[in-house]
Amino acid sequence: MNDHAAASPGRAGLPRGIWALGFVSMLMDISSEMIHALLPAYLVVLGASTLAIGLIEGIAEATAAIVKVFSGALSDWLGRRKLLAAIGYGLAACTKPVFPLATTLGWVVAARFIDRIGKGIRGAPRDALIADLAPPGLRGAAFGLRQSLDTAGAFIGPLLAIGLMALSGNDFRLVFWVAVLPAFGAFALIVLAVHDPQPAAALRRPRSPLSRRELARLPPAYWWVVGIAAVFTLARFSEAFLVLRAQALGLGLMWVPAVLVLMNVVYSLSSYPVGRLADRLPRGALLAAGLAVLVAADLVIALFDGLSGLAVGVVLWGLHMGMTQGLLAALVADAAPTELRGTAFGVFNLVGGVALLVASVLAGALWDGFGARATFLAGAGLAGLALAGLLWRGRWAR
CATH class of the missing domain: 1.20.1250.20 (MFS general substrate transporter like domains)
Structure with missing residues (x-):
């Protein structure tokens, strides 16, 4: 081809x-x-x-x-x-x-x-x-x-x-x-x-993409995407805690993998439609909606003790992933200069990976010290903080 x-x-x-x-x-x-x-x-x-x-x-x-x-x-x-x-x-x-x-x-x-x-x-x-x-x-x-x-x-x-x-x-x-x-x-x-x-004839090729001079060429809008994504990742921690919550609520060991299957089915089904919607509506508004869904997911999982409440929370968790992950990548692509896109995605992924590691450690400490409810309530609070930051920068988000 x-x-x-x-x-x-x-x-x-x-x-x-x-x-x-x-x-x-x-x-x-x-x-x-x-x-x-x-x-x-x-x-x-x-x-x-x-x-x-x-x-x-x-x-x-x-x-x-x-x-x-x-x-x-x-x-x-x-x-x-x-x-x-x-x-x-x-x-x-x-x-x-x-x-x-x-x-x-x-x-x-x-x-x-x-x-x-x-x-x-x-x-x-x-x-x-x-x-x-x-x-x-x-x-x-x-x-x-x-x-x-x-x-x-x-x-x-x-x-x-x-x-x-x-x-x-x-x-x-x-x-x-x-x-x-x-x-x-x-x-x-x-x-x-x-x-x-085929690259554009006038496209500049950076000699040292990770140098301070080149990183300074990444605009403020890009760093806001990275910052919002980092706080957002701190709020959502590892999906392993969904499995732990299911076990704590009495779900049989044989059915525990169904938690992640349900989450990923919703995640997969929602990602593409939301992506198409993001080409027609303000991306910042959709990202804010995704963060609001994460707040709802955390609150439902924290406050409802039955398996039906967990199922609703897991569906909301998968929906917020579908509403945000592809959208964050599109925002990085929008903000980064063409010749520095690879570097921009690399830095974005590194910050996200570190944030997920920190989030999972904090979630584990909260779980051991105060229980599952405190873990998910803390996640809701951090998601609310990311949402507040996004709304504060509403003009940028548009």
Whole structure:
């Protein structure tokens, strides 16, 4: 496929390259979540302690967040984003066969670590490439579509893992081998169906994107997006606390994964419609609405003790994710100069990763010290703070 074909309109007026990137994300997420859904239990089988599992996951995710900064800056310096995105997906695909072949804990940890490095390499260049490919009037739809397909993979993967475990009599390695297929499908799709757009002749290529001089070129509107997103992330913490709340309310262990499946179904179904809406309505207003939904989700989960109240809270949680995640990416694309988009997404992702880590630690401390209700009430307060900041900057939001 040539560059013209990759940029030609697909369904809903979006370039075919964006649809391809959406399905690349979905296939890789199916593969990763099939493994990730079972990995903690598999690590225990191989002899890992609960503390070790927490450290492995924390270090892996922190590594991905740090790598995103440098890969985004490198994509600006090279002027080529697809190359780095393809390397990231290829690296992740190559780690997948290690999981079924591994016989020791060390091999699994190494594969998990390299897989997250691959995620870090591809993240910022891929988002910058979406911004490059999307027509300015369709950026909301483009990021919403990518997020919608990616999140579909986040619930399809665990459902496949559950089904295969049931059919195979809990054969971990069989599930891990099946997960290899969509991973290499994602790599093949990005290599064959995605291409960098032709750069503008006058586009400046920064020599040192992470220098103070270049970072100073990112406008105040961009830093407001980063700041609002950081406070917002502090308010929402890890979805693991939804699972803990479900267990505390008496949901059977067999049905606990259904909490995240429900959340991701709502997240996936809402992301693309909200993205299309964001191309017609003020994005700041939609983001404010998403923050208001998060406040409602936290309050419902905190104040209602039954499983029906939890289900309503989980649906609202998924809805707020669908209303905000693709929208924040579109706002970054709007605010950042074209030649610094990779760097802008890298910094945005790093700040978000650090905020999520801090939020999860604080949520855990609140949970241990004061209980679940205090944790979610604190989340509602922080979400309200982010909403107040956004409304205070209402003129910028428009």
